[in-house]
Amino acid sequence: MYWWPATDGIYTTKSGYWLARMGHVRGWTDRFGGDRAETWNSIWNLDGPPKLRQFVWRACTGSLATFGRLQQRHVRTDGMCSLCNEQQESIVHAIFFCSNVKQVWDLSPFAELICKAPCDSFFELYEWMKGKVGSSELLTFVAYAWATWSYRNSVVFENPWQCRDVGVLGFLRLVKDYKSYATAVNVCPPAAVSRSTWKAPSAGLIRVNSDAAVISETSSSIGAVLRNDQGVIVPARVKRFMGKPPVKVLEAMAARMGVQTARELGFSKVELESDALSVINLIKSHKIGKAPVDLVVDDIRSMSMDFESFFLFSY
Structure with a gap:
């Protein structure tokens, strides 16, 4: 169980006061x-x-x-x-x-x-x-x-x-x-930056690239691609499912699927690269939380212990 009004799922007096002021139903609809x-x-x-x-x-x-x-x-x-x-x-x-x-x-x-x-x-x-x-x-x-x-x-x-x-x-x-x-x-919101070229990882490393997408109000998908130091795709996985979790949770789920695939295939040196900077930073922070995204990130940290080396990047 987790405390939904807080981003990390942990109860604080401030979030409790906010919920009491706004009411349970109004609090949920206004925030989400x-x-x-x-x-x-x-x-x-x-x-x-x-x-x-x-x-x-x-x-x-x-x-x-x-x-x-x-x-x-x-x-x-x-x-x-x-x-x-x-x-x-x-x-x-x-x-x-x-x-x-x-x-x-x-x-x-x-x-x-x-x-x-x-x-x-x-x-x-x-x-x-x-x-x-x-x-x-x-x-x-x-x-x-x-x-x-x-x-x-x-x-x-x-x-x-x-x-x-x-x-x-x-x-x-x-x-x-x-x-x-x-x-x-020059104060217009910057356009999304897309990297036009992909660079292969260093010798002996496997790079995991992950991403997620909301397809509609009722369905979402996650995907991961693993490439070796020659840029050759080793495996690629895509998963589509019903529901529309928060984007941060979806990005974390995509990263977890890529890391899990690398572990199942027995790779020992892995790089995880994602455009979700908030997820990468959360993995690095070792912050403990009870929100859904924290549970997914905990799985990634746990699986990373099985690798000889594990690196994190965001672009």
Whole structure:
């Protein structure tokens, strides 16, 4: 058995407190996806600045520090909106319905949709809007939300923008121009690096290359190839099975299959090479854990004791 809220499967007070605060079912779905996985993916795949994606995620998880939220956390005694003094300041109120920003939305392309959207939480409103507009319009929508929240903060902290509408247009332009800006300053996410050439191991060594893949929501596969110092494939194994374990577990399972194959064939000097740096580092660390990946890694360490020499590499 292992403690699933912790990555190493070992209980800590912090993880216990986190689970108690969020609840068992909500804790599982929020951490591992569940029914909300599609929404989380859409947020982190928004084609805008990283700060915009972070804002949307914080708004959807209820992490923005509105007065209502601060009152719930016993930071403030009063959760009333200080800008309109009409109702409790929730995230939805602060961004969409406070008189301080409502005119921005009334003049936006989303005025009619906002009137029809569910308003219990930003998450529900975002998810509803995602089903009503295309990706380009959704990006514009969250840019408006980011702008109104930023304007709210400028007023609350007594440093208001000189012109609210010009400031909102500036946010929209920033998001629209992000792609060209990111390219110009070279902050685009780096593409996955693929090594074009393979180098044979030193004389007398067998190199194990392993990899894993998620084929669909219900099936996965792992594979391993063993080559000698001439680059000749000795054996190769592939295994496909039902289920979708975490990628780190799959990569560890692929490495274990390769090491197991090398041991079964009686090789004494083995190199294990994988593109899963986290798995290689975990094997090297000799860290003890109870999570599923730790159990697989323990098997690899145990089998490596049977070799005369055993080396680890990642690329």
